Amino acid sequence: MGRLKRIWGKDSLEFKPERWISDRGQIKHEPSYKFIAFNAGPRSCLGKDISFVQMKMVAAAMLWNFCIQVVEGHSVTPRISILLRMKHGLKVKVSKRCI
Structure with missing residues (x-):
């Protein structure tokens, strides 16, 4: 899921820290379910x-x-x-x- 184009866009393979920064310069919250490596909820890594x-x-x-x-x-x-x-x-x- 960490590289899926339908979740992250066409440039999903590129490292872009600006993905997690809003237009106002604040950190965007992304649901932890998008990062399957760490999982989420009570069974998080x-x-x-x-x-x-x-x-x-x-x-x-x-x-x-x-x-x-x-x-x-x-x-x-x-x-x-x-x-x-x-x-x-x-x-x-x-x-x-x-x-």
Whole structure:
């Protein structure tokens, strides 16, 4: 169901985070029954919450262990859009943090 065109549209195979953002920039609620991998209701996947915690732990570890700086001279210009995106991307330099 996660890739069905009749549920997600013609571009169902593409990763598009904007699918879950409303025109006003708020998160859209999608019924959990659309995500068969995690199921829904009383028989929902026990690993769903764990996977979200692990994702946050990886992000925190990246920020703790690495120094992320915008490349000098790179123009940081926002693109007019519902999502906060950069017009020319966001070029960064990642280096190991010296503790």
